[in-house]
Amino acid sequence: MKIEVRKNILATNAAMAAENRKRLAAQGVCMINVMASPGAGKTSVITKAIEGTRDRLNLAVIEGDIASEIDSLAIEAMDIPAIQINTGGSCHLTASMVSSALDHLDLGALDLIFIENVGNLVCPAEFDLGETGRLVIASVAEGDDKPHKYPLIFRAVDAILVNKTDLVDHCDFNLDQFREVVGGLNPGAPVIELSCRESSGIDAWCGWLETKAKSIPCD
Numbered sequence: 001m002k003i004e005v006r007k008n009i010l011a012t013n014a015a016m017a018a019e020n021r022k023r024l025a026a027q028g029v030c031m032i033n034v035m036a037s038p039g040a041g042k043t044s045v046i047t048k049a050i051e052g053t054r055d056r057l058n059l060a061v062i063e064g065d066i067a068s069e070i071d072s073l074a075i076e077a078m079d080i081p082a083i084q085i086n087t088g089g090s091c092h093l094t095a096s097m098v099s100s101a102l103d104h105l106d107l108g109a110l111d112l113i114f115i116e117n118v119g120n121l122v123c124p125a126e127f128d129l130g131e132t133g134r135l136v137i138a139s140v141a142e143g144d145d146k147p148h149k150y151p152l153i154f155r156a157v158d159a160i161l162v163n164k165t166d167l168v169d170h171c172d173f174n175l176d177q178f179r180e181v182v183g184g185l186n187p188g189a190p191v192i193e194l195s196c197r198e199s200s201g202i203d204a205w206c207g208w209l210e211t212k213a214k215s216i217p218c219d
């Protein structure tokens with residue numbers, strides 16, 4: 001007998017994701033799922049977006065990590081509501097975890113919620129969270145071959161951010177080649193180059209975000 005565990009897990013998750021999406025649409029809230037490998041700059045990119053848009057958008061962050069509250073404490077220190085989810089070992093967030101986090105946010109008072117997913121380029125791409133937009137951050141320090149190795153996540157997003165461009169000369173990262181490969185995988189997704197360290201490219205990143213937030217129901 002064959003048991004379709006994976007199929008059942010994804011079907012249950014999809015049902016909960018649809019509920020999350022309905023709940024957000026009813027309140028006109030946009031939710032962006034930020035995915036990347038550990039250390040690519042998820043928290044930094046979210047922090048830059050908070051600084052760049054907080055006078056126009058009411059923001060909150062759902063932080064997903066296997067352990068610790070480091071990232072949610074950093075966001076709370078900016079006076080932005082942050083809900084920490086500790087997955088206790090699981091390498092991705094699920095729609096059910098996000099649903100529990102939404103219970104702790106005042107959705108009527110928000111325009112945009114960031115989800116910082118667990119650092120991982122593999123299974124987060126498979127788990128719909130009920131988000132209204134998804135992006136992946138590649139950092140130049142990881143090398144330019146990641147879209148070849150993890151094509152699913154580069155196909156599954158609405159935008160691709162390339163962070164740490166201040167390090168590009170130190171890391172043999174070929175931006176033209178990277179753009180060509182991701183352009184083949186996901187021709188519709190904009191590729192936004194930025195450096196959180198040098199605050200370059202932040203206008204383009206915040207511009208993309210605000211357009212997304214205004215296009216409620218954000219799809």
Ligand SMILES: Nc1nc2c(ncn2[C@@H]2O[C@H](COP(=O)(O)OP(=O)(O)O)[C@@H](O)[C@H]2O)c(=O)[nH]1
Nearest residue numbers: 038039040041042043044163164165195196197
């Ligand atoms: N050189 C450089 N370092 C960065 C940049 N953005 C983030 N970092 C550093 O990379 C490390 C990981 O960043 P973080 O935002 O915590 O990544 P996360 O694990 O994906 O959330 C930290 O030490 C950041 O200071 C950047 O644009 N340039």
Ligand SMILES: [Mg+2]
Nearest residue numbers: 042043071116
């Ligand atoms: Mg982080």
Ligand SMILES: [Zn+2]
Nearest residue numbers: 090091092123
């Ligand atoms: Zn996982």
